[in-house]
Amino acid sequence: MANWHALPPEEALKLLNSGSDGLSEDEAASRLERFGPNDLARISGPGPVRILLRQFENYMVLVLLAAAVISWLSGEKSNAIVVLGILLFIAILGFVQEYRAERAMEALRKMVAPEARVFRGGRLVTLPAGNLVPGDVIYVEAGDIVPADARILDASALEAVESSLTGESNPVRKSPDPVREDAPLADRSSMLFMGTMVTYGNGRAVVTSTGSDTELGRISGMIQETPAEPPLKIRLQQLSKSLAVMVFIAAILVFSIQVYRGNPVLDTLLIAAALAVAGIPEALPFVVTLALAYGTQSMARRNAIVRRLPAVETLGSTTVICTDKTGTLTRGEMTVREIWCGRRVEVTGSGYVPEGVFKVDGSEIDPGAFDALRETIITGALCNNSEVVFEDGWQIVGDPTEGALIVLAKKAGLDLRERCREVTEYPFASDTRRMTTVHQCGNDLRVSMKGAVEVVVERCSYVMDHSGLRPLSDADRKRILEIADVMAGRALRVLAAAFKQIESGDLSRDFLERDMIFTGLFGMMDPPREEVCGAIDVCKRAGIRPVMITGDHKRTAEAIAGELRMLNGGVLDGSELDSMSDQELSDRIESISVFSRATAEHKMRIIKALKEHGHVVAMTGDGVNDAPALRSADIGIAMGRTGTDVSKEASDMVLADDNFATIVAAVEEGRRIYENIRKASAYMLAVTFAEVAVILMAVLVGLPAPLLALQILWINVVAEDFPAIGLAVEPARPGLMNERPRNPKEPILSRDVLVYTIGTSAAMLIGTLGLFLLNLDDGLGYARTVAFASLGICAIYNAYSSRSFHHSVLQMNPTGNVKLLAGIVASLASVVMVIYIPVFQRAFETLPLTLDSWLQVWLVSTIVIVVAEVLKRSMKTNSQGSVGSPGE
Template sequence: MTTAEPAYRRSAADVARELGVDERRGLSWDEARARLAREGPNTLPAARGRGPVVRFLLQFNSPLIYVLLVSAGVTALLGEHVDAVVILGVVVVNAVVGFVQESRAEKALTALAALTETTATAVRDGARVTLPAAGLVRGDLVELEAGGKVPADLRLLRTDELAVDESALTGESVPAAKDPAALPEAALADRAGMAYSGTLVTRGRGAGIVVATGARTELGDIHRLVHDTGAVQTPLTRKIARFGALVTVAVLALAVLTFAVGTLRGRGAAEMLTAAVALAVGAIPEGLPAVVTITLALGVARMVGRGAIVRRLPAVETLGGTTVICTDKTGTLTRNQMTVTAVTAGGRDYTLTGTGYAPSGTLERDGEPVDLDGHPALRETLLAGAACNDAELVQDGDSWQVAGDPTEGALLTSAAKAGLGAAPPRVAALPFTSERRFMATLHEDGTVYAKGPVERILELCDDAPADVTARAEEFGRQALRVLAFAKAHTGAGHLDDLPPLTFLGLQAMLDPPRPQAARAVRTCHDAGIQVKMITGDHAATARAIGARVGLGDGAAMTGAELAAADPGRVAATTVFARVSPEQKLRLVQALQDAGHVVAMTGDGVNDAPALKQADIGVAMGRTGTDAAKESADMVLTDDDFASIERAVEEGRGVFDNLVKFIVWALPSNIGLGLVLVAAILAGTALPVLPLQVLWLNMTAVLVLGLPFAVEPKDEHIMRRPPRDPALPLLTRAMTLRVLLVSAILLAGAFGLQHWERAHGASTGEAQTIVVNVFALTLMTYLFNCLSLDRPLLWRGVRRNPWVAVSAVALAGIQAVYTYVPAMNDLFDSAPLDGPAWLRVAAVALVSYVLVELLKRVQRPR
């Protein structure tokens, strides 16, 4: 359109004239084709995915990997081709593991998405035609019917009981009734004269003029927000990246220093290049990417069993560090299924148990089951809801769905729970319209049933209890949607002259919380995690649902209030209502700017930008839109908010295990670097060769490191607060422990090498001693690290049998390395005698005792 005024504020006739379209005949085919060529198809820009080659190459995008690749090149230039191949093999294995996991997640998500082509019914040259929605253009006249999807943004021309489910776009849980009248300034969810692309028609029919297609629709605006929102690094990837950069700088500096000092002292350049490569390979934790990937992949596998598909590995750990969970309401905390929970009839109040559309539940009064035979007013109220109704309940296996308006589906379910059969056959009906504001049906036995808002039905009744209005207002304060019911008898076979009605009663309904939502919210609070509900629904409804799931009973902040609100008030608020996608996105960004790690859950198109911006986006797999799933890091296949709590627990366990592994593995790398630097400075022969260093890193580190991937979670893991996102990967206490073991390795390995050489040992024997000092000390240090704050030793072995398996496996591997002739030839190793093994074991035992003493000193009182 050429005018800047929104279409909903202008009359439909004015919009039709602006777009040059006949309100009855639509566009001509020639004009439609010309506009399609000029404006392009009614599709959103396709997201550019990364192909398999790019995804594989991105696995090498790490400073640590760059140093290893350079080391492999230098080694090859020095003629050590075996060493170069082994280094490259390590790098490729790490890349393959990451690539395979990412590919599996993408395939699982693709299988989850339902790929269907949307069609539309349009009027071209006065004839109704069905065509792909992609072929619609501005000015097209489109017809809507119940069950169909709105194919573009429409300015409605005419409506007949038209109601549209806009929850995926606005978060509004109740279908929006449509009316073609122009409106003043209104929020997206209140624009009754518009129907928006991607929403679903739940009732009635209508027709409208296309005013926006493709990227110019409201759905397109959200798509643009998603596209403009950059990918956010997770806390783990940020910490690993900083750690990797620090290690890379330190390794390069040490390697350059080693080469410079050695050459200045007159040692050959080739020998110093070998020493520099050995130092680089030794100081870089080659096993770290593999163990991190395996640990995260095992966490992913466990999450699949708990109903979640993880698209990106670090997402598992990120949930463990979450400090705020921003959750959508409709379909996430609630079931997105209207349910009658209370009935008032004959001056008495009744309750209905059960949720959703399944006709399973009981009708009770004061906690006791109700027999309809003694409650005629109740029977008639429930029967009126089932009779004055155009919906249908459909059973699909164990699941029940509604075909038609969700509110009418809830009325059918309440009647079925009470055991009522079908109403007498209908002979006539007065549909609900915005002017009439009620619906009435005439049945074969002459009974007329009517339903509608309380005030409208009371206008049609010649008698009604005095407290009906007060009772309806009480239901309203509980955010229940209330409908009133009445009846009459007539001998006429039509409804042209509606007789005076007799008031029957009220039915009150809501979209109920999921059964486990309140417990999951409470568990998150116990774990120190804030939960904030952000929804496009009305404030009263949001506030009531928030109170039901444990988010307090304070006032809900609206999106309009959010922009001008004080940051302190925003931080203290737990329920946000009538929030647009842009406001939701800004709220997530504000929480991140305040230092929070934010998890965002949602299922609608309107959630997609915030899902992408959040540190961890979690979409619903069953009811979630494709836009939400594609923007999320994790997809819950069971659509249960309680799965978030389980994911947080899993993520905390993953992070604990990664920290244990890093604290355990780093002394090996630091110790190897220190031993090599000490040898250069002392002017002695290299204590280990590059290939021997690789042997250590890819056998001892991997074999002993794998038990950390399956280490059980601490039983109190959900009773402690989230870790501070600002804290480094390793605390000061952990760093001190790493340095202690590194010093022990330096003293033990360097000292024993000199001892062996002084007592006539060969170079191969001395180097074999050094390799085994590292291997056995790492073995005993493994037992230190099963718990970072208390001794576990045998208890640790009992709860994780893989610890013992790894220790035995390493002993066997080192025996092969030391005594098998082929290994001696390949790695320049040599057999050791009994006394040499005793000296190696003594170093490992001293290390274990000193670390346990340090743990005791560091343990909080």
């Protein structure tokens, strides 16, 4: 591919076998057949059937399917139907989530302009943008979306906003002049790029690339890369594998022993089915999904819209947030921050809302009372072609920089455009670097000029400051340039203002632009959001490292990072990144806090390097150039208001208020959810282990199975689930955001939690098997009913105790989780119902228990609480704060 940006216009036309009059119709048709339509490649994603089948690709589901088949073959059809019902529900939830995620490409295609104005055989015609081919000469003007990548041939004050593609927040001045070959994308001022918007001026350009060969097309291909697996899904798969192996070994062992003892194969299969049912907590995927879904509702109330459920937990385990600057850390709106007119004047307020005050040395002043300040503000408003309108909020129509000057004049009450009629305008151009207007204001003609500092000062003979009007000396000129450099060093975009009054007559540019009166300097920037500093501080306390990745200049990025107190490492420019190998980047990645002039490829490399260091990476963004990184990160977070459809569809979560502080709230919610998933998992697995151990131990010593398959399924799916649901929605505990993220490689059941789980499971085994043996003389059916009741009550005790892994049940607020209490009542009712309601008695083969048996069950089951209290005292809480309890 030629470096079109570095070639002169004439050479670009020659290489494309085109001319200033464009292509002929025949040649264009021939090229359209050869290059194909100017459309983004349609890389088809998985179809609905494939997405649905993918929901069954994990070990827990496969084991449950096997258990259902065994149950059906063994005559236990009720078991099989219940298991299959649970699996179908989980599959439908997953299908809905993934199907919605396959729309990213459609949103990307919407950015392509539907029509384009193109020269064909010397005539300017309007055609569908899809018919453009390399070599076509197009015409663009303010308000147009660029239909293809193109080399500029000629331009009149042409500017384009490319923030969605490059991250550069300011409009880019466009010119036909070649730039150096190694210029980064944001500095290729001789090019126009598909999907960007022309905001000022007009020009002609020759199409160099169409469709998938454009910069936007390259990004669309990068979006198709497979996103990373969510950490929670990985951990659940690991847990499923472990459970599958355990169940398989136990089932084979029991089957072998029973067959060896001469038991019928069908009866042996029935016991194996019971063991398979006992060994898999059928409702665990449901409870995890419920915890995530409940978390999404909570986050939605806080303006964080989750598009993929696992993203909730992933955000909670995040160790690095790679954040875009424009529109994320900043407002995405140019704002005049200060004016220098012989003294420094601070201007408050940010964005396009025309509200703010003017201060000198901290004291508020009336801007109309100071001549130099007043004339500077009036000049900025009159020498202007933009508008500020209120449509669902204050917005700029036109150039954002000029719009900031209109907002400034409205703040000061000095917007005189309605009282002044424009007579003449000499627009800004890249060669003159200034704009001059003449307005009839009453009986006077006022000449206003704004532009580059050195250009404006060169045309001034007088200066107006706090001491009045006087001739402009060489010392004044030097000082003005020095002040402008200081302001630029603070990442301010600096413009100079000058004016003069004339009588009617000569309106030539040479006459108008000499002997001007210098009045002041505008210092403007895209300001940080007010709440971001606090949010970044919270991230640091939570052990989360914020990293800025922006397309802006290095000095601008460094200044914003310093203002936000996130400049805790080095600053790396895109050109420096290009010269580094992946290994060199990996060696330095932990010491860099700001990346400037970053392209889509740079962001992908940065995320890859961070993930290689074991980080869980969240990436925020709003532009097209952010979309591949949003897909590549562990969790992609798009901006809801300023974000493009592409970034939203490529993301896992969308911030409805574009507020960085919302991410912090989402992190806290994610941490709460993970803790709750861990508590619910430990509770459910303790019951699961106890069920397996009860059956396995009984078979090993030659006893009949203490529990039937349907009884086990009832405890797993009904009696156990109600308390698990309560644990899944436990409120967040205090201090959760003052702890470092847990180790991303840590399993759901960490060492301490696993010890707790096995210990409480052993207590359930002892209590249940002991009561079964104690009541065996009263008949097998009665003994099984006692064992069923014992396991159910043990599960209830364990549920309440599992609210905290290191606080006693006596320290916990009993009303701290009303949903858990309701779940415990429902669980108890489900156990009693199976024992006493005749229709359930027949289905579950239970018998009514006496009062003495219930006393035995309640007393013996307390062993679970005793063991849990002992384990809590001995457990060591880890530095990640992976366990805890609210309301304690």
